Amino acid sequence: xxxxxxxxxxxxxxxxxxxxxxxxxxxxxxxxxxxxxxxxxxxxxxxxxxxxxxxxxxxxxxxxxxxxxxxxxxxxxxxxxxxxxxxxxxxxxxxxxxxxxxxxxxxxxxxxxxxxxxxxxxxxxxxxxxxxxxxxxxxxxxxxxxxxxxxxxx
Numbered sequence: 001x002x003x004x005x006x007x008x009x010x011x012x013x014x015x016x017x018x019x020x021x022x023x024x025x026x027x028x029x030x031x032x033x034x035x036x037x038x039x040x041x042x043x044x045x046x047x048x049x050x051x052x053x054x055x056x057x058x059x060x061x062x063x064x065x066x067x068x069x070x071x072x073x074x075x076x077x078x079x080x081x082x083x084x085x086x087x088x089x090x091x092x093x094x095x096x097x098x099x100x101x102x103x104x105x106x107x108x109x110x111x112x113x114x115x116x117x118x119x120x121x122x123x124x125x126x127x128x129x130x131x132x133x134x135x136x137x138x139x140x141x142x143x144x145x146x147x148x149x150x151x152x153x154x
Contacts, residue, residue, distance in 0.1 A: 005079065005080055005081050006078075006079070006080035006081075007080060007081050007082070007083055008040060008080065008081070008082045008083070009040065009041040009047075009082075009083050009085070010038055010039060010040050010041065010082055010083070010084045010085070011038060011039065011041060011047055011050045011051040011054055011084070011085050011086075011087065012035075012036040012037070012038035012051070012054075012084055012085070012086045012087070012125070012126075012129055013036055013037045013038065013051050013054070013055045013063050013065075013086070013087055013088070013089070014036055014069060014086055014087070014088045014129050014130060014132075014133045015036075015037070015055075015063065015088070015089070015090065015091050016088070016133065017090075017109065019111060020109040020110055020111055021036075021109070021110060021111070021112060021115070021130055022036070022037065022059070022091065022107065022108075022109055023035065023036065023107070023108045023109075023110055023115055023119075023126075024036070024037050024038075024058050024059065024104045024106075024107060024108075025104065025105040025106040025107070025108060025119075026103050026104055026105060026122070027103070027105065028122055031120060032105065032119075032120070033119065033120045033121060033122045034108065034110075034115055034119045034120070034121055034122065034126065035121070035122035035123075035126055036086070036126060036129060037054055037055040037058040037059050037063070038054060038058075038084070039053075039054040039057070039058070045147075046145065046146055046147040047068075047085050047087075047144045047145070048065055048087070048141060048144070048145055051063065051065055051085075051087045052065065055091065056096060056098070057100070057101045058100065058101045058103075058104050059091070059095075059100065059104070059107055060095040060096050060097075060098060060099075060100050061091035061092055061095060061096065062091060062092040062096050063087075063089060063090075063091050064089045064090055064091075065087040065088070065089045065141060066087075066088060066089040066090070066138075066141075067087065067088055067089070067138040067139060067140065067141060068085060068086065068087050068088075068138075068139045068140075068141060068143055068144050069086040069087065069088055069129055069132040069133055069137050069138070069139070070085075070086065070132060070137060070139060071083055071084060071085040071086070071144075072084055072086075072125055072128060072129075074123055074124070074125055084125050084129075085144060086125075086129040086132065086133075087141075088133050088138070112127060112130045112131075112134075115127075
């Protein structure tokens with residue numbers, strides 16, 4: 001039997017408009033980086049609820065997931081992994097009321113080339129998610145929807 005890895009579950013939103021993608025500028029380990037609106041799954045929510053919440057918290061925009069782009073593992077230097085599930089869909093044109101997450105410095109609509117050329121990216125999964133989107137990868141939301149409570153611990 002192998003050792004179980006510590007695993008963090010995150011969600012991300014790939015949002016495209018006229019060839020430009022929505023990025024959030026944030027600070028990671030003291031440097032400014034770009035990411036998709038993204039964050040950790042919280043207790044009591046499913047993956048779709050999590051990505052809708054994360055987009056609203058980080059951008060004040062309402063996100064409508066239309067499909068999932070699948071999931072990928074990011075191996076951490078600490079020995080753990082992040083399981084990142086990416087979604088795609090549109091956002092509203094006007095901000096929803098409420099404060100934006102203070103960790104977000106700014107929002108940017110950029111081409112993937114400009115993002116890669118002019119910025120540091122939070123992780124390699126940022127562009128991988130965009131490539132999946134541009135390649136036409138789409139899975140139905142039902143592939144990742146729902147949450148079931150176990151009667152006992154596995």
